[in-house]
Amino acid sequence: MFRAALILGLLSAVGPFAIDMYLPAMPAIATGLGAEVAQVQLTLTAYFVAFGLAQLVYGPWADQAGRKRPLYVGLTIFGVATVGCALAPTIGWLIAFRALQGLGGAVLMVVPRAIIRDMHTGAAATKLMALVMLVISISPMLAPLAGSGLIAIGDWRLIFWALAVAALLSFALTTFTLPETLDPANRIPANIAKLWQGTKVLVRDPVFMGLTFIGGFGFASFMVFIASASFVYTGEFGLDPTGFSLAFAINAIGFFAASQAAGPLSERCGILPVIRWAVIGFACFSGGLWVVGLAGFASLPVVVAGLFLANACLGLIIPTTMVMALDPHGDIAGLASSLGGTLQMVTGGVMVVITGLFFDGTAVPMIGAIALCALLALAVALRTLKVLHHAQTGAVQG
Template sequence: MKPGLLRSSLVLGPLAAVGPLAIDIYLPALPAIEADLNAGIASTQMTLTAFFLTFGLSQLVYGPLSDQVGRKLPIYIGLFLFIVGSISCGISTNIEWLIASRLLQGVGAAAVMVIPRAIIRDMYTGYEATRLMALVMLVISVSPMLAPLAGTGLIAIGSWHTIFFFLSGAAILTLFLTVFMLPETLEPTHRVPVNAKTFFEGTKTLLSDATFMGLTLIGGFGLASFFVFIASASFVYTGHFGLSLVQFSIAFAVNAIGFFASSQVAAKLGQRFGMTQVIVYAVTGFLFFELILLSLTLLGFGTLPVVMFFLFCGNACLGLVIPSTMVMALDKHGDIAGLASSLGGTLQMVTGGLMIAAASQFFDGTVTPLVAAIAFCSVAAFVLMKVLRIGRETVTGTSAL
């Protein structure tokens, strides 16, 4: 491990975890929000969709901006907007106000999702970048394991409003961490002026790069399966399976452990077998487990233990896919790492938001629509991998990537 790798992960991890925390910690509150604000399930889920869409689209601004002015100033701007949005969520009195506040939260959170990836690319490439990305994922993984339990505790001592005041406090602490512990990683000599010409030229380069697009969307459909689960899990686990809020939080954490554990070995497996082969086997495993789960659910065997087991296995596969695809998608684009990171993040977040919106049209409170939507994501990732010939090697041994 290079000197500073662990320290970097301890700074970048909390930064990158701000967005996931804003999602996971309020999941136990969704039924309470629905009841308190007299909103239907679809309207309540819109608070997630709104967050994901601005979370994704706003990355198109922060990435190029960070290429021009450096990495730290856009982080300050994003954290400020996130703090304001969180406070606004906390004082909202109707579902429309909450949705609008979540939109602002997403705009702010986008900065601390996209820029840490660009910072990683500033400092490392290849195997070492994957190790640092995995360490950042380790910190992020604490969020789905502990955040729902924390949200349940905050509801117990206050209400769902308390969760958003807690988020504003957490963002303030992260802001101080950034100011005092995070160095500027983009030297002035490496900064790229942002204008319409360079933006569109860079975007055209990325959109025409089959490797970048393929890896980004494969990771995107993996993330989308998480987003669909996040949007529906509290309703399914508490309504369909009859779990309490604490039991739901524990079940949610168990599903996250598979991702957390496998992400920590992604770099080692990539170094030993090649990153493309790791992606191929992991995407195939994701498809395998989710199609079995869908089949069992349609046959009437979609019990809580069955659902949790196969989601655990599928998430373990995604723990190998997501950090690997993120790193490899940026590898060839170090000169526009901010733009590449932001465009990749936008594509992934919008994919997730659209999947939530599409799946919510079929959601009936049972587990079947949830499982079917996740299976669809696995099929889409697998088809993309095959169409783009990811991992297919020629007779001379050179990878398609």
């Protein structure tokens, strides 16, 4: 299981690296391209929205053609777009190439999830997902620091050249170390009728949709943090790129450290209680931090500590809701993974745009948007977990 987690984690980490590595450079990009803060944030929104929509293609394609062919195509698109980002002459071109980069990088979200579902279900799948996320955790801890180092010896464009090299290495990793996990006998021919039928099954499943949006609002909060943190930490709190990278890493460590407890806790306590208490904790910590901020006490240590605790709860939510959403839909795991990922990414993109409307470079609006995401996740969770509990109780009694 560890070898599979390492390979899938390294592939899955390329997408987050494309986000986290250039976060310290966002103020420099604004200066270098003569762009407004909101325009630079659009480079993230464009990436996330394209990333989300492209999953609708990669999922069904992976169910039809196997898991490796979509990886080859997606990585090629990602690599070409990354070179385009490095050469972008204006903020408009950078936004466009970031969207293309998201179209390619989406394959690294869909296919590894489907491979995990090919190999395991239930608690075993949660454990493998957590191991994959442990490997991915190098991104928020090392990627911003790597980006800061590259800025110190060059400019922000050097970051994208490094990502182009990562795309080449990922292509080689896929070719030489990743086996095909979908047997030809289990492949599903992709056609409009079947896709529509499978989509209707998923959309009409209140548990699938509920779990997807619990994770979606949770993920949206992290997207809001990613889009705003560099401006808050460097602008309001006066950190340099390296200081921002360290503060960002502390917040992200809470997420990924907690994600490693998701598998053991699910086995010991059950997945439902883990999700329930994690969502409650997420809402309480983020909501409490917002109240503290409104009271005028949002200092750097308070913000970092509060987000650490909130993100720790989020680390329990994401892997468990992913696994539970896909578990009953193994026959259309690729479609379920892509639809779920699309809904989550689009939700996050919408929340980033909404945040941009009232974001002023300070911590309180950022924290308020995160708290709103947490409260929405809690509202959906209260309904979804009740439905799921009744369904499981009925099955046991039957």
